[in-house]
Amino acid sequence: MNRIHRLLKPVKVDWNNKLINIHWNDNKSCNFHNLWLRDHSRDAHSFHPITKQRLVDTYAIPDSIQPIEVSQSDTTLSVRWNDNSTCKYPYHWLYNNSYYPKLSEVKRDIKPTWNAQQIRQNTPTTQYTDIVHSDKGILNWLQNIHTHGIGFVEGVPSTPEHTEQLTQQITFIRQTHYGTFWDFTSDLSHGDTAYTDIALGAHTDTTYFTDPIGLQLFHLLQPATVQGGDSLFIDGFHCANILKQLDPPAFDTLSTTPIPSHSVGSQDAIIKPAQQSGYPIINLDNITGELLQIRYNNDDRSVLNALSPKRVEDFYRALKIWNGILNDPRNQFWLPLEKGKVVLFDNWRILHGRSAFSGKRRLCGAYINHDDYMSRLRTLTEKHFDHDLRNEYGTLF
Structure with missing residues (x-):
């Protein structure tokens, strides 16, 4: 809890049969519905102290729920309800979770972005020995991914076995129709152009x-x-930021137009997303509006047969502008991969590609789920930096 939150206190609390109104010592005020407060109790009888799961029976809370008594301590608002329960609410938690109106700023996770020159001059790198000897090394690696979208590891033994073990230091590997851990050449063992020697555009x-x-x-x-x-x-x-500044209508088109896609090149796989219309190329957080996910592979795009005539015209216009930005050499970080140097990147943010090649080229690698990666990042952050991350009134809740 920061110093500002320690100083926050109510100067007046009123209530009625529907709401509790809190006037704060920063000259702001907010309301909480009685039902909402009772439903969000973090006391042991309502919220499991170990599993952090809700125990309160929302549907047993009477519609007529209201306070019988409200009292204040130095840090906590205590409410005795007319269902014979008493619940305590820390002031900082109430302020942070206010909604009527919202008093605290929405948590934002603004990441620095980079062009080719910037990432080349400051390439995020972790040493292999740091990762295998301490989970602080893993945390450093994952922090690089979270901040920059990409992170390299130097000094990795050049074997598939060591590489797979390194991957599993993060979390378990995601199995797909390509397998679990792959070790492949351009033999077209799967029906995908990645298993050829042709150039692959950014995707x-x-x-x-x-x-x-x-x-x-x-x-x-x-x-x-x-x-x-x-x-x-x-x-x-x-x-995406360049596109938004350069042509806001094009950004709006690519962040709202769903694009269908498919993977049917392998005999044992016919894959389409559950949402038949597909998903936009640029996906935004539905609370903060920040960039959340880039979802772009023009080669895997399916037939655009669900768009209005106007949307078709807008889409192709925006797509050409987007393609021009991607093909600007200032945005393209080219490098030859090396034996002993692993690269890990966020597929929700970083586009990758490859130049054509001749001869034999051998690559190994793996996929990891986004939620599992973020869970590992959070647990290591909790262990080394933020011990209150998951407590009853911590930053996750």
């Missing part, structure tokens, strides 16, 4: 999944024996 993976994969890891075990095969990485959030 994100698995746009055809209802829940696209979160992180993707690559380790080049053998560079192309003749030539080519350099890797491309683009900060999709940076490009």
Whole structure:
């Protein structure tokens, strides 16, 4: 709890059969519905102290729920309800979760974005030995991913076994129709152009999944024996911000127009997202409006047969502008992957691609779920920095 929250106190509390009204010592006031407060009690009889799950029976709370008595301590508002329960609410928790009106700012997770020059000059890198010897090394790696969308690990033994073990230091690997941990060459063992030697334009993976994969890891075990095969990485959030500044209508089109997609190249897979219309290329958080996910692979796009005539025209116009931004060399971070150097990136933010190559090229890697990656980041943050992260009135609640 920061100093401002420690100083917050009510100067007056009123209530009636519907609301509790709190006047704060910063000259602000807010209301809470009686039903909402009773339903959100964090006392042990209403909220399990270990599992952090709700125990209160919402449907047993009477419609006529209202306070019998309200009292104040230095840090807590205590309410005795007419259902014979007594609940305590820390002031900072009430203020942070106010809604009528909302008094505290919505939590925002604004990340710095980058162009090619910036990421080349300040490439986020963690040493392999730091990761295998301490989970602080894993935390450093995941913080790089969370902040920059990409993070490299140097000094990794150049074997699939060591690379798989490194991946599992984060969390379990997500299995898909491509397998679990992959070790592949350009043999077209799966019906996807990634398993060829042709160039791949900037894209994100698995746009055809209802829940696209979160992180993707690559380790080049053998560079192309003749030539080519350099890797491309683009900060999709940076490009989306450029689009928004350059052409707001185009940004609006790509953040609201659903795009269908599919994966049917393998005989054992016919994959389409559950939402038949698909999802927009640019997805925003529905509370903060911040960038949440880039979902773009023009090669995997299905037939656009559910758009209005006007939307079709707007979409192709916006798509060309988007493509121009992606193909601006200032936004393209090209580099040859190396043996012993693993790259991990956020597939919800970073677009990747590859130049054509000739000869044999061997790569291994894996997918990780986004929710599982974020869970690992939070648990390590809790362990080393924020011990109150998941308490009854902590920053998660």
